[in-house]
Amino acid sequence: xxxxxITALIASIPFxxxxxxxLNLTQGVTEISQRVYDLHMTIFYICCVIGIxxxxxxxxxxxxxxxxKGHKPATFHENVKVEILWTVIPFLILVGMxxxxxxxxxAMEDASEAEVTVLVTGSQWKWHYKYFxxxxxxxxxxxxxxxxxxxxxxxxxxxxxxxDRPLVIPTDTKVRFLVTSxxxxxxxxxxxFAVKKDANPGFINExxxxxxxxxxxxxQCAELCGKDHGFMPVVVIAKEPAEYxxxxxxxxxxxxxxxxxxQRLLSMSMSKDELMELGERVYxxxxxxxxxxxxxxxxxxxxxxxxxxxxxxxxxGHINIVVNGKAGTAxxxxxxxxxxxxxxxxxxxxxxxxxxxxxxxxxxxxVNEFLNQ
Amino acid sequence: xxxxxxxxxxxxxxxxxxSGITRWFFTTNHKDIxxxxxxxxxxxxxxxxxMAMVIRAELxxxxxxxxxxxxxxxxxxxxxxxxVFGAVMPAFxxxxxxxxxxxxxxxxxxxxxxxxxxxxxxxxxFAILLASLFMEGGGPAFGWTFYAPxxxxxxxxxxxxxxxxxxxxxxxxxxxxxxVIVTIMNMRAPGMTYMKMPLFVWTWFITAFLLIAVxxxxxxxxxxxxxxxxxxxxxxDAAGGGDPVLFQHIFWFFGHPEVYIMILPSFGIISAxxxxxxxxxxxxxxxxVYATAAIAGLSFIVWAxxxxxxxxxxxxxxxxxxxxxxxxxxxxxxxxxxxxxMWRGSISFETPMLFALAFVILFTIGGFSGLMLAIxxxxxxxxxxxxxxxxxxxxxxxxxxxxxxxxAYYWLPKWTGHMYNETLAKWHFxxxxxxxxxxxxxxxxxxxxxxxxxxPDYSLQFADIxxxxxxxxxxxxxxxLIFLAVVIKCVRGGEKASAKPWxxxxxxxxxxxxxxxxxxFETPPEVK
Numbered sequence: 001x002x003x004x005x006i007t008a009l010i011a012s013i014p015f016x017x018x019x020x021x022x023l024n025l026t027q028g029v030t031e032i033s034q035r036v037y038d039l040h041m042t043i044f045y046i047c048c049v050i051g052i053x054x055x056x057x058x059x060x061x062x063x064x065x066x067x068x069k070g071h072k073p074a075t076f077h078e079n080v081k082v083e084i085l086w087t088v089i090p091f092l093i094l095v096g097m098x099x100x101x102x103x104x105x106x107a108m109e110d111a112s113e114a115e116v117t118v119l120v121t122g123s124q125w126k127w128h129y130k131y132f133x134x135x136x137x138x139x140x141x142x143x144x145x146x147x148x149x150x151x152x153x154x155x156x157x158x159x160x161x162x163x164d165r166p167l168v169i170p171t172d173t174k175v176r177f178l179v180t181s182x183x184x185x186x187x188x189x190x191x192x193f194a195v196k197k198d199a200n201p202g203f204i205n206e207x208x209x210x211x212x213x214x215x216x217x218x219x220q221c222a223e224l225c226g227k228d229h230g231f232m233p234v235v236v237i238a239k240e241p242a243e244y245x246x247x248x249x250x251x252x253x254x255x256x257x258x259x260x261x262x263q264r265l266l267s268m269s270m271s272k273d274e275l276m277e278l279g280e281r282v283y284x285x286x287x288x289x290x291x292x293x294x295x296x297x298x299x300x301x302x303x304x305x306x307x308x309x310x311x312x313x314x315x316x317g318h319i320n321i322v323v324n325g326k327a328g329t330a331x332x333x334x335x336x337x338x339x340x341x342x343x344x345x346x347x348x349x350x351x352x353x354x355x356x357x358x359x360x361x362x363x364x365x366x367v368n369e370f371l372n373q
Numbered sequence: 374x375x376x377x378x379x380x381x382x383x384x385x386x387x388x389x390x391x392s393g394i395t396r397w398f399f400t401t402n403h404k405d406i407x408x409x410x411x412x413x414x415x416x417x418x419x420x421x422x423x424m425a426m427v428i429r430a431e432l433x434x435x436x437x438x439x440x441x442x443x444x445x446x447x448x449x450x451x452x453x454x455x456x457v458f459g460a461v462m463p464a465f466x467x468x469x470x471x472x473x474x475x476x477x478x479x480x481x482x483x484x485x486x487x488x489x490x491x492x493x494x495x496x497x498x499f500a501i502l503l504a505s506l507f508m509e510g511g512g513p514a515f516g517w518t519f520y521a522p523x524x525x526x527x528x529x530x531x532x533x534x535x536x537x538x539x540x541x542x543x544x545x546x547x548x549x550x551x552x553v554i555v556t557i558m559n560m561r562a563p564g565m566t567y568m569k570m571p572l573f574v575w576t577w578f579i580t581a582f583l584l585i586a587v588x589x590x591x592x593x594x595x596x597x598x599x600x601x602x603x604x605x606x607x608x609x610d611a612a613g614g615g616d617p618v619l620f621q622h623i624f625w626f627f628g629h630p631e632v633y634i635m636i637l638p639s640f641g642i643i644s645a646x647x648x649x650x651x652x653x654x655x656x657x658x659x660x661x662v663y664a665t666a667a668i669a670g671l672s673f674i675v676w677a678x679x680x681x682x683x684x685x686x687x688x689x690x691x692x693x694x695x696x697x698x699x700x701x702x703x704x705x706x707x708x709x710x711x712x713x714x715m716w717r718g719s720i721s722f723e724t725p726m727l728f729a730l731a732f733v734i735l736f737t738i739g740g741f742s743g744l745m746l747a748i749x750x751x752x753x754x755x756x757x758x759x760x761x762x763x764x765x766x767x768x769x770x771x772x773x774x775x776x777x778x779x780x781a782y783y784w785l786p787k788w789t790g791h792m793y794n795e796t797l798a799k800w801h802f803x804x805x806x807x808x809x810x811x812x813x814x815x816x817x818x819x820x821x822x823x824x825x826x827x828x829p830d831y832s833l834q835f836a837d838i839x840x841x842x843x844x845x846x847x848x849x850x851x852x853x854l855i856f857l858a859v860v861i862k863c864v865r866g867g868e869k870a871s872a873k874p875w876x877x878x879x880x881x882x883x884x885x886x887x888x889x890x891x892x893x894f895e896t897p898p899e900v901k
Binding site (some may be wrong): 022023024026035036040041043045047050052054055057061062063065066067068069071072073074075076077078079083086087090091094097098101102103105106108109113147148149150155157158159161180183184185187189194195196197198200202203205206212219220221222223224225226228229230231298299300301329330353358359372 | 377433436439442443446476508509510511514515516520522523526527530571575594610611616617618622646651652653654655656657659660683687690691694695698699701702705706708710712713714715716717718719720721722730733734737738741744748749750751753754756757758818821822823825826827829830831832834835864877
């Protein structure tokens, strides 16, 4: 049994070495991340030196002082001076480590005088970004297709580390992140910035970064947050300040237009085919993670939508729970994540898919009545 | 350190003892209870280990192949709970039951009927926990740390069973700890002063106080989870005036002393084995005792180093960083003392010694990564990654579990009256040693490169590392079956063991015959 495994193991070693896998902490792209990396390496080297000395003495003893070589045991068994020595020396080494660590820590925790502030809100299982200085906010969802995760399609280069709408921040600018959560605890982490901050529901944490180089930086949620914890990546694009300004103005314009479009839609009706088509797309993107593509949910955790009382008979209740969520459960209020059109479509879809066949058509205007209730 | 006056008489093998299965249900004998604890622990080790195999099989390749993420989370959660509360802690309690009375010259544990209870409620606790996996909605899926509100508002109804089973485990541990303390304080043989006790007794004595101090805190935490979920309280819910971070403070106030509960008895075991096979007295006995006490004391003021990313004030981060770094001083003293014990000894390499030596080196590596994790600014990068997973598996598997293996080999001749098969045991050691490092060492790299823990699927850059880790995992799992074979063979037969099969071994347990008679030290020995 073990020979087979060892062969397999040895066979996999050159494979590992040849692949360009990163094996150490990133140096990152900020002054702080560089200092963190330096600190990491310093302490790593100190540990290596201590290890070589201690294990060295041990191995010498194992080789030289063995019974099979006829070594006779000595009888010494205590020495107060030595004990004091190997208490004091490690203590001094620790003091040496603590000084740079403390300095770096103070630098990291100083989020004052930030020029841009972004509110980062985690929820199961996506991130929401809201710019304080501009009227721009959006959700950022995993963009990797389910077929890749289920091995029906080849996996892309940024498998599980790609989102539909990345956060955009300016370079050479101190950007402050206010981090919070809508449901369970998440943790917003971008290794290249050396920023990892827990998103606690009901409380706001603060972190900051100042990125030197434009680029795309990827991270993940770091705190177990339920079923799809492994599927809520963070992607941040750092742009030159001028480009960033152009981007944010464009986003503001798009947001304004969308709001006007929403109002216009209130007086329009969509056909069943239109609603069902859009509804399926929205359902798979926003609902299927819990209620499953089959609508059957996960018994005991996420309720089924197939042939259930609310979907078949309680239209008002159905619209209300989708729009306003259900307090104390994982069911979120989707009114701030989806447009009226999308809400109408997805509710229509749920009421007519999987053999539900109620025939109900929900329009944007129907949904609007339930907003802010 | 101790010599015995007076010979044992052992004509008392079978009086009043029920036979068959009732012997085990009703026994109040410390050796029977010790054996049951050890077998229970080994069964749990295999159960928890098979869950780890599920985890490693799913992580063998990127993509989801075998299990759904929700089930994956149940596996990581229950694996952790079983290994901590079902494998490591009962193994130490089993060793304490067998060895503490024999080491201090006592006839049995002080409270034998409570001893029976503290064992027999354990199988029920784990039956409840395992049964919850088959509930609608699955078992606990919030990690063994069960952070609120994932474990309250957002958990399935198996949480109630989880809470109940943790309560039973806690009661069992507290009863076991009370028994150890009462036994050690009251039943030492004449002449066995505190500073003459073997270090295994000392470390367990201190561990028992830790258990009594923190298990009620865990009970409080699970109770608050229960009332938050079912009875409308808001301890951990900001909407009702609570705080989810409060949960973490309470949990880790239990959790950090808990990790020392799982390592201090190991220090005692290693402090018995290294001198025995170096044929030289333990170096710095009293500093070993003081270092153990210092570690236990410090363990109460370092808990928040598990929570640096929760958004603490800088002053708190600094305090917990410094306090945590300080722990490496007494821990270092222990390692230096073990090395000094070996120095100029007359060393031989029987299996217990091999495991003990592997313990010293690999536990120290776990200590190094622990020191790195203590440094707050870099902890922000390491936190909740595979670097942490590598760290605590080095201290718990190559630390605690290796020491338990070492103890089992060391005392098997005393327990069974037979020598174990040394060739097979060495196979067990070498396959375990190699596979455990293939399993856990590359995890450091995965973590540094940015792989979060507790994820069922990962991006492509981690594919090679995870494949190697999984191969190591399967090999380590299979290697433990060799251990099972060695133990079964040893119980059933083998070369007769003398009262003291190890040339350099010290202590009262080696003055009684092998196998140890059903009752030992009915007349206390005198220790000079």
